[in-house]
Amino acid sequence: MVLLIVIIVLALVFDYINGFHDAANSIATIVATKVLTPFQAVLWxxxxxxxxxxISRYWVGEFKIGNTIAKTVSVDFITLEVILAGLIAAITWNLLTWKLGIPSSSxxxxxxxxxxxxxxxxFTVPGADMNTVVNYAKVIPIILFIFAAPLIGMLVAYLLTIIILNICRKAVPSKAEKWFKRLQLVSSALFSLGHGANDAQKVMGxxxxAVIYYHTKIDIETAYLTAEDPFKYFVSHYEWVPLTSFLMIGLGTMSGGWKIVKTMGSKITKVNSLEGVAAETAGAITLYTAEHLGIPVSTTHTITGSIIGVGVTKRVSAVRWGVTISLLWAWILTIPVSAVLAAIVYYIVSLFT
Incomplete structure (x- = not known):
């Protein structure tokens, strides 16, 4: 029971870190265009x-992304030590990339x-079939969306920007700017809703x-064993978990992540209010689509692709591709580096448990 409590606490700590690490995703453009101050933006x-x-609980009615995360690994190879090691590795990588100002994917x-x-x-289980450890049916779509999410965000942002520019081509610039600053409050809110729904569920998973493993392997609560979908049974009986998960990511967002805000808001490309509306709306559309499909995607990747999309509408050289390529390397390395780090942590944890 002690180890389970430690895991739950660490998971919520990760959720909080995820919030301030990814705060830039929701507020970078709205701060860059000076629609809100940084403090106002993080509160928003x-x-x-x-x-x-x-919205997830009472309108959508389910937590598809949390369910996907819980099932990325075969139940035969889930232990509390495995989950603990994975969390420690994830927290370490998140803090490192935050310190370096790299918008990687939590x-x-x-x-x-x-x-x-x-x-x-x-590897420590005699005769274990290594091919059955990872649930590839869940993981492969997640890996594909490392590349698909930013591309979708970029394409949608590009098209939205072109459409908006054509609709507003005869508008008075000063009047249009005022309207787009107001609209940016809406687009930022839409993206923040998508961010919360997408990322809070990952910690729920x-x-x-951990809870399902504890009850089925240690406490032997037959309800979990007989439930058609153990994760849905878990959510329905532990309402405080989704509520706390969403609360913690909100508190983390309020703490901000200013180094990443700078990278997202100005280093990739300069954006105005019109472009901010297009980028945030495109990002929100991408996140809602992924959530509907139950695929966990990176809000970081999504908004980065969207910002690139609006930058390309001006000219290809408006995007600082050197910065973008550096971000791409961070994205590609995140899963393997986190996996190796978690494996090392697991062997260390195993010495004390």
Whole structure:
């Protein structure tokens, strides 16, 4: 029970870190265009991060992304030590990339850590079939969306920007700017809702996997064993978990992540209010689509692609491709680095448990 409590606490700590690590995703453009001050922007984003709970719970009616995360690893290779090692690795990588100002994916950090620790555990199980450790039906779509999410965001942002520019080509610039600054409050709120719904559920999936393992392997609560979908059973009986997960990511967002705000808001390309509306709306559309499909995607990747999309409408050279390529390398390395780190942590944890 002590280890389970430690895991739940660490998962919520990760959720908080995810919030301030990814705060830039929701507020970078709205701060860059001076629609809101940084403090106002994080309050705005945090409110809608938390509001996403009520939309997911009472409108959508389920937590598809949390369910996907809980099932990325075969139940035969999930232990509390595996989950603990995955969380420690994810927190370490998140803090490191935050310190360096690199907008990496908290989602893929968590998934990589979970898989790496499970694979390390499988190596210690005599006769274990390594091909069955990872649930590839869940993981392959996640990996594909490392590339698909930013591309979708970029394409949608590009098209939205072109459409808006054509609609507003005869508008008075000063009047149009005022309207787009108001609209940016709406687009930022839409993106923050998507961010909260997408990212808070990932921690729910990890906590769910830990609780389900505890009851089925240690406490032997037959309800979990006989439930058609153990994760849905878990969510329905532990309402405080989704509520707390959404609350923690909101609190984390309020803490901000100013180094990443600078990277996202100005280093990739300069954006005005019109472009901010297009980028945030494109990002929101991408996130809602992925959530509908139950695929955990990176809000970082999504908004980065969207910002590139609006930059390309001006000219290809408007995008600082050197910065973009550096970000791409960070994205590609996140899952394998987190997996290796989690495997090392697992072997260390195993010495004391």
């Amino acid at each position: 984003a945090a409110f809608f991060n938390f509001l996403a709970y009520f 989602s893929h950090t968590l998934i990589g850590g979970f898989m790496g620790a499970a694979l390390a555990h499988a 990890i906590i769910g996997a």
